[in-house]
Amino acid sequence: MSTTFTDPVVAIPPSVGIFWGVPDGRRTVLVTDRTPLAVAETYGDCLTHPHGHYEIWETWRALGATELRRRGMPAAIAGHEYEELPRGRVVYMRTPALFTLYADRHLQRPEAITELVRLFGLDGERHLVRSDVHYRTLG
Template sequence: MIKIGIFWFIENQVYAVCQDVNLAYSSINHILDTDFEHWQVWEDAAIKPRGIKLYQHEYFDFPRGRVLYNTTSFSSLVYLDKTLINEATKNKICQAFNLVSDKIIWKTDDHYTTDKDLLAKMFDFD
């Protein structure tokens, strides 16, 4: 079954926190989502890769994204850091979420950026 949720890409691995699409809630415009939030899940030891000192990092230090599902087009919608737009990484995300590759829309989103300059601009309140 197709899954939805959030993920990080750390040391060439997808670390997903997901659930079956049939357990999702509808947010807006027929888009199914979970209530998982990167900043909340980050503290959960279950998703932390072994051997990486994650306590030295914030949740936004690693490329990440979110997988949603559109009930109108019957397709998955993946928002992710632009550094993850390559075939090898997409394949790993598809495997982690059991996605059907011809029914996926891939979109970059600044919300998921790891670009230090862009992060500085987004959080500069001066």
């Protein structure tokens, strides 16, 4: 399930997935691809999203700038490689029963974390934010 903007009135179930911070004019917009925890894939002792950053990004890029805008997504996606922009992943650790947001340091600002918590339905859920070598912006 791909999302860019979520209606604040609609309840989002706790989810895992991937995300980026994408330039959109003078601001950065968080775009996500997420899976509700109830149908997430098992990966060791974790529950995770079944798709990778490259796979999803290339699907979006193939849409082109016009179609991305039509879908409410930033057109900048069409002009960047997936690793050029800050990104991250949300996974659920079954032991100790908490969500971990692995995020590029550029996305570890309080306002971005608050928005990620909302976009992944983690309000009221135990979660922590961590850095990881996989989620460092190149460039």
